Amino acid sequence: MSSSTASGNQTKLSALTLAALGVVFGDIGTSPLYTMKEVFSVGTHPVPLNEANMFGILSLIVWALIMVVSVKYVAFIMRADNRGEGGIMALLALASRHTGSDKKMQHTIMLLGILGACMFYADGMITPAISVLSAVEGLEVAAPGLHALIIPITLIVIFILFLAQSKGTAIVGAFFGPIMLLWFGTLAVLGVNSIMQYPSILQALNPYYAYQFFHTSPWIAFVALGAVVLSVTGAEALYADMGHFGRFPIRLAWFGFVLPSLIINYFGQGALVLSNPETVENPFYLLAPEWSLFPLIILATLAAVIASQAVITGAFSVSRQALQLGYLPRMHVEHTSESQEGQIYMPRVNWGLMLGIMVLVLGFKSSGNLAAAYGIAVTGDMVITSLLAGIVFHHMWGWGKLKTGALIATFLVVDVSFFTANVLKIPDGGWVPLVIGIVIFTLMVTWKTGRSLLYAHLKNDAMELTPFIEAIGQHPPARVPGTALFMTPNPDGVPHAMLHNLKHNKVLHEKVVILTVKFSDYPHAPKDELVVVEKLPHEFYKVTVNYGFKDEPDLPRDLELCATQGLTLDAMDTSFFVGKEILIACESPDMAIWRKKIFIGLFRSAETITNQFKLPPNRVVELGSQVSF
Template identity: 75%
Template sequence: MESAKTGKTPLPALALAALGVVYGDIGTSPLYTMKEVFAVSPHPVPLTHDNIFGILSLILWSLIMIVSVKYVAFIMKADNRGEGGIMALLALASRNVAGNVRKERMIMLIGILGACMFYADGMITPAISVLSAVEGLEVAAPHMHGAIIPITMVVIFILFWVQSKGTALVGAFFGPIMVLWFGTLAVLGAVNIMHEPLVLQALSPIYAVRFFTAAPWVAFVALGSVVLAVTGTEALYADMGHFGKKPIRLAWFGFVLPALVLNYFGQGALILHDNAAVKNPFYLMAPEWLLFPLIILATVATVIAAQAVISGAFSVSRQALQLGYLPRMPVMHTSDKQQGQIYIPRVNWGLMLAVMALVLGFGSSGDLAAAYGIAVTGDMVITTLLAGVVFHGIWGWSWLRTGSLIAVFLTVDLAFFGANVLKIPDGGWFPLLIGIVIFTLMTTWKTGRDLLFRRLKSEAMELAPFVDAIGSFPPTRVQGNAIYMTPNPYGVPHSLLHNLKHNKVLHEKVVLLTVKIEDEPFISRRERIIVEALPHDFYRVSVRYGFKDESDLPRDLELCAEQGLELETMDTSFFIGKETLFPARHSEMAFWREKLFITMFRNADSVTNHFKLPPNRVVELGAQVTL
């Protein structure tokens, strides 16, 4: 994947594109991190010379350990055919334990929990980023304090409204704007460091160590705010498939990391010079004449950061949908050239309502910061655990080597997570609540689908004797092709039995079609279709998709001709079973979860829409199923 991408597009151009998409979240963290540490958080760090040096050292070495070492050096190597992200890592880890039901279930639950944390992060990031940028108005024009929330709400609405238009046009400007943004960060930081050059002593990790030894509890609590400096690390991994590893690494080490370090140390220098600047050190670094342009640039940068998170939510949702963790929902492609540019209306508007509720409910970026850390650090812990499975099971590392590296990563991750647990009463409860809700929905859908499949399979007639009976007692055969969609390729679909029972006929060609979603991102056209000829003009066809492939059955069924099965579209009918579900007490699922699953099932997108079937060629035949 990487070589293919870098072979088509020059490495600097890909690095520029990655700069605009991948680093928006972590690039806007300087807006609120230092302010949160010293002035806003429920447990602010006392403003002393040693504490400022300690915090700066912690931020620097957190960026190095978590981003540079953990994600860039190791996690990004755990790619699933070039693709990254929590769902790709889940699929990769699950492949290693295939056949072990207990381990598969454990890894599935861990992966789903990670996806839930990603969604929670996706709700908080646009809210805190845009709000923190607009709050610069308080510095430039204090009388405009009352306009901060309304302006933020308008920006958020416009951001989500334009999603359906596609991001290709806007995306072309992301890279140059973020170059300007990171350049501004670096210049502002460098100018302020020149006033207090001694602040560069904090580059040494010894100051972080002294901070912990001098005041262990204060330092531990401070980690809950320091973690804001490394938010957005999941984007490095999730967007790897779009750009490749080299461009992301080049952008990080060549531009992003130096700019962030300069800006954080510039804020530290400013606070050392003027303690009063701690109320908003980012904006106070700038001269007064630059404030309004800086506010506009910051707002645009935060919109780009939010855009990357929203696009990531679309991508994760489609992957989860394909892997069977979410019900079918409409997925719109907003670009004819790039497959990854998609728009999911239900996810988009649901996120928008959640983001607006967060802005209204918390009211300031400082209060929102308390809710931010749990989702980020929870996702970091889960990524480390799944990566450990891959390191040992896929890469073949020894337990000692794997355990040593994972222990180092978990020590850092759990320290940050533990510090953020303290913030649960102040807002950390929100991502936990969101995580519980989404976790319940995803596990209910997955479990319900498995239960429904077992019910249908147990009630289905075996295919082989049925085909033999057709040969012995042939019904009337009519012209045309009939495709019966079924998840069980070895049983007779209910829709086929209903059609034969009521219409007393079979088509010339009867195709039993099964769609399989593999734990790989993409399946090539050569491997997409498997055709198996059965007696009496019956065929068993399997269509394989990767979890990032677009499901288009009419297009892909044309490949059957290469294996001897001609299916003329205008002479083909699709028969689909439409189940009506009823809950049953004392079933394998709790009664309330059965009711929840049935509600989700009823509101899922139709099979016709999901697989792009021609509506005028589809016949739905109903069946009642008791769970």
Template identity: 60%
Template sequence: MSAVTSNTELSDSQKTSMKLLVIGALGVVYGDIGTSPLYAFKELFAGNHPIPLTEANVFGGLSMIFWALIVIVSIKYIVFILRADNRGEGGIMALIALALHEAQDKPKRAKWIMLAGILGTAMFYGDGMVTPAISVLSAVEGLDVVAPQLRSMVIPLTLMILIGLFVFQKHGTAKVGAFFGPVMGAWFGVLGVMGVYNLIQNPYVLLALNPIYAYHLLVDNPHMAFYAMGSVVLAVTGAEALYADMGHFGRKPIRLAWAFFVLPALVLNYFGQAALVLANPAAMDNPFYMGAPEYLRFPLVCLATCAAVIASQAVITGAFSMTRQAMQLGFVPRMLVQHTSEKEQGQIYMPGVNWLQLSAVILLVLTFKSSNNLAAAYGLAVTGDMVITSLLAVVVAAKIWGWGWYRAALLFAFFLVFEVIFLWANIQKIPDGGWFPLVAGVVIFTIMTTWKRGRMLLRKRLRSEELRLDAFVGSLAVGMPTRVPGTAIFLNADIEGVPHAMLHNLMHNKVLHERVVVTSVTIEDVPFVPETDRVEVRALKENFWTVQIRYGFKEEPNVPASLALCGAYGLPFSMMETSFFLGRETLIPKLNSEMAFWREKLFVTMFRNADSATNYFNIPTNRVVELGTQVVL
């Protein structure tokens, strides 16, 4: 009897935990795609490239939206992409790491994977700039429906909300995060109820569930359908968040939230908007707000604004997480990372990223001035990211899942057919606003590839002048310099080489510490490294040691904490008797080098302004000695 009770309690506990995760996923994962009804259907018939508002076009466009949700989100992301987890973690950085792991012995393939991954990351940042602008602006535009005399307040109010949101980031999301799930739960409930309210008046539109209507639109007027697909893709914006946030909630809660809450609510609302405009074509100016009873429109504006802020918050924090992962994998310079929660390691704030995002968002709102105009800028970044995700997933499916190249390419070619058409349709919008994510993507891609290439070039230059550690230690037997008390830790990228800081210390001070530890930090292509594999200690002659420290790309390096683990291997540390020696290189660009001169100048600028290694590795500043050297690139 007691055993049965215990199992029941465990089952109830698991059910409660699952419910909480599903609610949390509603608040974080689905904020972006959940606010798409504010502008996606409207863009089809009242955007910059509208198609005529006829019954056949409404049915065709609506069918396209429904099947885009099924094919791209439900099948590609929910069924397949969520399988591509890197030890439980998702996102394009995890996908890059997985694909690169399988191409370690194939430099050419690894190069293309890295370039594709960097381009996808650049598209993610472009998406992250547009999402807050279009979400909040489209929500606040409801004022134009509720009270047309307040139209002039839409942009100032949007800017006030966005500035307040970004300013709040330094305080963290722990205080308001608990409200995200319930608010978005209410939002999806309202979406569904509004859809049913309008569907009852014209249930005939449910026939658009049949893909034959989408097919007829494609075949009968391919030119019109082509432009329609540029708007249809707005209904699936935010799909990449399902994968990016998998590590926070797990695969099952994300799938449950989609199947039982998000998908039904979205489908009902889109079909409700279609039913409304067929009954009242004038409602096409803003079918989302016009679909609510007049006395409920102002509360709906408030709820929509809250949902848009939550969607924006998820994108902003996603940019922080993505940047830290990119930093760990060596794609961007070191930046200041501040923790906003004592309990949750993942809750971070990056001032540099925050203010750059805010500047871009303000520029977008002031430049485009309406959600219709911003929709043109939105689609290109989203579709570009989707295409690259599919290409990287082919490598993962073929090599890691064991499908082989033929099966993997065949499956994702099916998705790529739709995504490439979406991408091409959005390329046509470049003059209308698609130029912004393109320019942002090119700038970010240039920065990331320059940093990656520059780091490789710098490491090559340093290694060309480096002595081998074993040979150096052996030579000390011939003429040992004076040894002074204490421990000296020299951080060096190459665990087998003699750090430049050590040579400079020996050259100028003529001494070595009685215990010398050469330490190297490596970021692995996995999210987390177990504590048992954190350090690898090796003892050399003359009381020299090497320590290899390993972290995952989602972990925060903490060298002193990791060195404390070395005591179990016969290498205990006392911080009060330990000094950290770091090399500080001054870079000098050179003409006719292996990298273009302008890129060298860009790399030198980024290198000079990068956050210090002391902060990055969490080393006590009062234990650090920096020794400089000049390096000609």
């Protein structure tokens, strides 16, 4: 390899690592703002402050970061990629694909995956609220008289953040890496200065102190796990954003910079509190010299905004994947970058998230109160990730049951311990993410089930295509110039729109295309499988367009590929016929009537097929029909 090539690869790796630092680690990087404060001061079950407890807590935090982030996510989960893509929906697709024809197992996996996505959405609401609030709360330390401005400033920052989403993150994203580099460097510097005043604090690196904490004060230690887990929030972002940066840059940033900076800052806070117990009220900001408080508040707020940005971007990504896989109704998706396919903006998700976050800020009023609501969503997602990963390890990687069981059991001991400790916080706010999760879970399952029932109903009522074409050949109707594309999810049945057109207009076009769009559980469809054309008698054609769950549908563009398979489509002489069903709910044993009404509401609110597939509006014909199901 030439020196110029090696230099280019090194530059690319450095750029990717810096970008990963800015996007991936914002959530976990802002955890020092509130974790220690929540453990000892403002938590729902604060731990008594003494040296033994402090050493035990610090040891738990260190080994939680090592076990959950370094071992579970970085060493193992990130290897379970779906053609380079990560995240809960990618893991769901992997687990579903490798379980064979076991319908019961597939149904269980689907429910687990949806539940994990719901926990992600709940986390996506709480993360911006607690991160921005905890950053702005530094004003209480710098200027106590400004306490009344904390909530208004927080709401303004959140509003500006969501208002900017439609512009895309390409321009702002260039600043994320350097800001987070400065942030983690600041964490380390603040921590080192404090550790030098109390060097014996480094003994807490020994896991023996965590064991001793549980041995001498088992109940206090168990309850403390509910706050200790705040130190690992954001670990799932390493896996979710893997497709953007790759495994190695994320691992390099984590082990080379993020993990050491976090540990040093936590230990610095611990040293400060042991030296001066009064600083437990806000140990992060009190680590800093008084002259640096306002610059630190600004930097912390920027870091919190970046952490929030990563969660919001993740919510857009998960929503689009869920939409393509059939778990959410069609929504408007805007692309904010011409060069980066993954940079998208979804208005409905954006404003819904903003409204939920603002309600949380106004309802909880402080980061300490919000911390009680935080853990359930994060730990629930961690448990589900471990379970789905176990299925992938066994069925996809071919691991034996003993090997898989031993590793997943190790993960679950940690995950379930954190989750159980957070159950204690349900009365103090932990019910909020549960309610959010249940509502979103109900909507997603209802949509998935409703679509299946509607498809089955329409398929049963549809005339078979082959006899229909034979009848057309024997009794041909009038054929008019041009091409008609009839969109249908059932390629073997006669589309309702075609029957309506034939019944009322008494004509068929000279070329008739039965067009079916399918979404696979792969991130991107192979180019050679994107479009498949099958010629039928009497100038009928079947065309199947295959997309991955991260592909951007564009039918006019992709249908040009039909020419390579013998079907030439003139864009100015082609009409798209789309069925527009009006649904009527009927009593039936397959789905409760209230769920059918929810499904109908979601169905009516869905983005039009014209917009979803970028069809030219002046070439689309909608033909409606009533469907009772």
